[in-house]
Amino acid sequence: MTKEWSNDSIRILGLTDACRRSSPLAVVVPLTDAAGKSRDVLHVEVLRKEGGLSKDSIALCDQLKAVDQARIDEKLGNISADTMAKITLGIKRVLAL
Numbered sequence: 001m002t003k004e005w006s007n008d009s010i011r012i013l014g015l016t017d018a019c020r021r022s023s024p025l026a027v028v029v030p031l032t033d034a035a036g037k038s039r040d041v042l043h044v045e046v047l048r049k050e051g052g053l054s055k056d057s058i059a060l061c062d063q064l065k066a067v068d069q070a071r072i073d074e075k076l077g078n079i080s081a082d083t084m085a086k087i088t089l090g091i092k093r094v095l096a097l
Contacts (some may be wrong), residue, residue, distance in 0.1 A: 004077045008050060009039075020069065023069075024069055024070070024082075025066045025067065025068060025069065025078050026066070026067055026072060027061070027065070027066050028064070028066075028067055028070050029059050029060060029061055029064060029087060029091070030054075030059075030063050031046060031057040031058065031059055031060070032057060032058050032060060033054040033055060033056075033057060033058075034046075034055070034057050035055075035056075038056045038097060039058065040088060041060045041061075041086075041090050041093055042060075042061045042090045042093060042094065043058045043060060043061070043062075043090075044057070044058065044059040044061060044086045044087050044090055045057075045059075045083075045085065046058070046059050046079055046083055050077070050079045050080055050083060051076050051077035051078055051079045052076035052077035052079075053076065053077075059083075059090070061085050061087055061090030061091050061093070061094055062090070062094050064094065066069050066092065067090055075076055
C-alpha cells in the first residue's frame with residue numbers, strides 16, 4: 001500500500017532568499033498527525049507548541065515534495081533549532097548525503 005500526504009497538509013519549509021528568487025518551486029517536508037505514528041530518524045516529532053501547530057505532528061522526511069511557491073499561504077511560526085537539526089538529519093539520510 002502506498003501512502004502519500006494530502007495537498008492541504010501543513011509543511012515545513014526552509015527557503016533562503018536566493019532560493020526564493022531562483023525558482024518558483026520550494027521543497028517541503030510534509031507534516032502529519034502524530035497520533036499512533038512511529039518516531040525515528042525519518043519521522044521527526046514536532047510538538048504543537050512549536051511553529052503555531054494545533055496538535056503534535058510528525059515531519060515526514062522521507063516524503064519530500066516540490067510545490068509551487070504560490071501555493072504557500074502563510075507562515076505559522078518557527079520550529080526549534082533542535083527539531084530542525086533532527087529534520088535536517090532525516091533529509092540527509094533520505095538523500096544519502
